[in-house]
Amino acid sequence: MNSKMNQKINQVTENTLVVGMDIAKRVHYACFVDDRGRMIEKAFPVNQSKEGFESLYEKILQTMQETKKTEVIVGIEPTGHYWMNLAYFLDQYGIPLVMVNPLHVKRSKELDDNLPTKNDKKDALVIARLLKDGRFSYPRILKEIEAELRIGSTLRSKLTEDLASIKNRIIRWLDRYFPEFTQVFPAFGKMALATLEKTPLPQDIKNKTAEELVFLYRQVEGMRAPQLPKAKLLIETSINSIGLTEGTQMARQEIATLLRQYRLLESEIESVNSQLAEMA
Missing domain, CATH: 1.10.287.4070 (Helix Hairpins)
Structure with missing residues (x-):
């Protein structure tokens, strides 16, 4: 187990842009951090649409260029089936999407401000910081x-x-x-x-x-x-x-x-x- 955790932690390096996303039905929220969890981009809305996804992709590319990052990883807290459209969109561009445990998100929020209440913007940041610690798993993106x-x-x-x-x-x-x-x-x-x-x-x-x-x-x-x-x-x-x-x-x-x-x-x-x- 420790070996697998270490492998995940090693995937996030100083060259990695870490994207945490809170998934919803119509509007998601995304937040960018670096490998140490320092915020690069405050949480911003991403519409559940082609235009919204393309705007996110362009913002990822722009931020990677500005911060001289060469890798990117996107993490979500699984919410029903709403994440699937985003996963297949990112897969087209070779961007890996991973999942964090909802229980870990809840506990991390309590550690940050002792408030487990739902907040889309806060959740996106919490998810991003869980990624850099290797606390994620890989969903299967089924094809054909x-x-x-x-x-x-x-x-x-x-x-x-x-x-x-x-x-x-x-x-x-x-x-x-x-x-x-x-x-x-x-x-x-x-x-x-x-x-x-x-x-x-x-x-x-x-x-x-x-x-x-x-x-x-x-x-x-x-x-x-x-x-x-x-x-x-x-x-x-x-x-x-x-x-x-x-x-x-x-x-x-x-x-x-x-x-x-x-x-x-x-x-x-x-x-x-x-x-x-x-x-x-």
Whole structure:
């Protein structure tokens, strides 16, 4: 650990311009110091835009020329995803971007003035001074296939979370209007979804024959061979159901909406998985 720390400290020499930046959604603040933490440029605003980034780059070049610095390092305290645009911009010019621990920033502020309160300008200076002490780490700037895989994996995780949320809402709907449904269908297979699409409520089922139900479910896309025994069991459970019988018009609308969302998410997850498999 000491060896790694020493390597980081050695990266900041008297020839290095140290840039600390406090990251925000719209306007960042940057502060320049030397290898001993002495301020070269007070904190100034940097807009989250192409013009703002280019202005920062020009100011870095100008300051390096004026102070006869040959190297530069930019450090940030990670704040959500707002730092990423800046990181990729700086990477184009070969300027390394590193990160400091938010806990270190907080503690350093308390040491400076015994005030841990948030202040963008003060934070930029604190971050810069942490850099010269080697207290930083390197983020991975993903490119090409790595970037595609990371974004795809994140998207898949989010879609899977959304699908689980919709599934839970369907279960809550069933608890109210057809509590016995899960006795017939423990999982949401094709026939279970077909049943909810064509005959979501017990009163839609109990006056039909098993053959009529099978005929209905065959009309659902992807449902080739509905099981007759399942249809018979559905009729038995629907007859003795304790499901609610009030508000059924909007209950039908609710379950139809949930089913559309469920199927869309399943389709999107399948599409993302297919693309990721091709890339891997």
